[in-house]
Amino acid sequence: MATDTDFQQLAEEVDGPVLRPTDPGYDAECFTYNLLTPLRPVVAVGATSPGDVQAAIRFAARFGLAVAIRGGGHMQPYTAQDALLVTLDRLSGVTVDVDRATARVTGAARWSEVIDATTPYGLAPMSGSSTTVAVIGYALGGGQSPIFGRPHGYASDHVRSFDIVTADAQLRTVSAEAEPELFAALRGGKGNFGVVTAMEIALFRVTSVFAGGIYFPASQIKEVLHTWRDWAARLPKQATTSVAIQNLPPIDEYPEVLHGSHVVHVRYAYLGPAATGRALLEPMRGVGTRLLDTIAQQPYREAAALHNDPVGPIPYQDRSLGLAALPDEALETLVGLTGLGSGSLLASIELRALGGALDRVPARPDFVPSRGLPYQLFAFGVGDGALIPVLHDQLERLFAAMRPWADLKHRRMLNFLSPEEALDPHTLSEVYGADNYDRLLAIKQRFDPHTMFRMNHTVRPRQA
CATH class of the missing domain: 3.40.462.20 (Vanillyl-alcohol Oxidase; Chain A, domain 3)
Structure with missing residues (x-):
């Protein structure tokens, strides 16, 4: 069990806030969109960089804590009981590459932020039904746009790459060419494989x-x-x-x-x-x-x-x-x-x-x-x-x-x-289909062998 000294060392290692239940600002850091599912983690880490996320994961691994991830809007874990919560608001940002018609989205950036950044260039993202939802969490679940969906497919089809911190605290850039198996799992695998800190997406020339x-x-x-x-x-x-x-x-x-x-x-x-x-x-x-x-x-x-x-x-x-x-x-x-x-x-x-x-x-x-x-x-x-x-x-x-x-x-x-x-492996197995669930589980066991990420849409052995 972590001591006060251990939490103090974590606070010194990261640039963002490290907040425990009795600390001022803890409740605000743990806010949720759904007021019926409040989050009460052991500690909340407000990440300002991928390095902060890496430090948080190393701390969680050292003390056997699960890691919960809160993005923006609806994208929250269903529970953070006995867990370390990573919040991504301070990491949020949008950078547009006009010539390539792509955007790099970081942290908990919402669709409204991407739309604001792309509109001046005559570009549009494959946003969802709510512009206040976090872009990354949306795409990890596929993402069905009420405008681009039937013409162009799921939002995850148009992701070029992810930056993700996995359970070993390694920061990886994942694409169809680099770690293609993990790239496939992230597009539809939700929050099972780590903390996604950034994502590059294709944009559409629509005004x-x-x-x-x-x-x-x-x-x-x-x-x-x-x-x-x-x-x-x-x-x-x-x-x-x-x-x-x-x-x-x-x-x-x-x-x-x-x-x-x-x-x-x-x-x-x-x-x-x-x-x-x-x-x-x-x-x-x-x-x-x-x-x-x-x-x-x-x-x-x-x-x-x-x-x-x-x-x-x-x-x-x-x-x-x-x-x-x-x-x-x-x-x-x-x-x-x-x-x-x-x-x-x-x-x-x-x-x-x-x-x-x-x-x-x-x-x-x-x-x-x-x-x-x-x-x-x-x-x-x-x-x-x-x-x-x-x-x-x-x-x-x-x-x-x-x-x-x-x-x-x-x-x-x-x-x-x-x-x-989402937290029931039997329901998830039905939704994915047995074969795809087993394939996801194999990837999960490779990148998260101790099921550190188990607070949302959790892939785990069915008998667990």
Whole structure:
């Protein structure tokens, strides 16, 4: 067990703060996006450089501590109990190479920071549905962009290299040419193999997009869902769409017409001429009454926020399921559990239509398990105190009811796994498939033989 002297020596070895539970600043260092999963590590190290990360890992190895990693936004470990927590905010940065159309992203940099850095050069990154999420953690789980996903595949397909500190405290630059096995594992392997301190990604020469959303009243859920399913199935791969049944809070982030409303939100992006995107959209614009329609040609900076995801810390629970199909019975089940009169308190129940380049075999091997999946279902509820068991029960009922249409191969998007699922080797084995899980485990045992990194999406022997 580490002594006060040992912690003091660690503090002298790193440039960033080293904070224990009784130290001022500890709570702020350990903040989380999900207020229901607070982090209480043995010690938190605010890394300012890869050298700080190396020192933290050497300390953890010396005293047998697990290492948890907190990036930015949603990218947090599910627990840091009895662990050393490395935070990466002070290491954040973005450097753009205009000629090569790439960006080097470091630490906990968010997508908003990359967008700010690339926009002046007429370039855009493959950002996710939330611009406040950390870029590196997003790409480690694959990353499905609501604009570039169906046209260009997963974000991890467009990663050129990673800088990672592994469990032996070595800083490695990993690419398709250097350590190709580890490079494959990092693209889809989440936080299993070390602390990724930097990543180089490809950018796209895009300045504006025909994109946005249409909000319909909850009274039209049935008609909207049936129309959306049939319409989405006919879209070319240049178009990406999702639909969400939402109970919106009365906050200033939403226009007044949506305050406290029960709505259906259709999201849409077309990567091509606006006139073509507009013509493809007509079937959805012809449905019922539109409360708000924001779909237009707009700068990428605005288009990237088309999902209108929550931006601040909230107390939430979530669940996800990959769906093989959406027959009428599945949609009727969804309407019955989430529509008017259902009593649903869930903040959002989302269906993402996948396909297109998201099904494409990558040029380099990886471990993204959701290729070939037609739909991703994701839902979350916001609330604490007495609402916690209520929301839990509603999520459980919803996903039990939708399970008859689940993907038979158990495929799901890694970034949507709940804490209980991500920490369960049996669930992860199902999601990856037994063969890929065993391959990941072999790589894990090579680079992290003592399972130092076990706080998030943990690959470990199934009997453990």
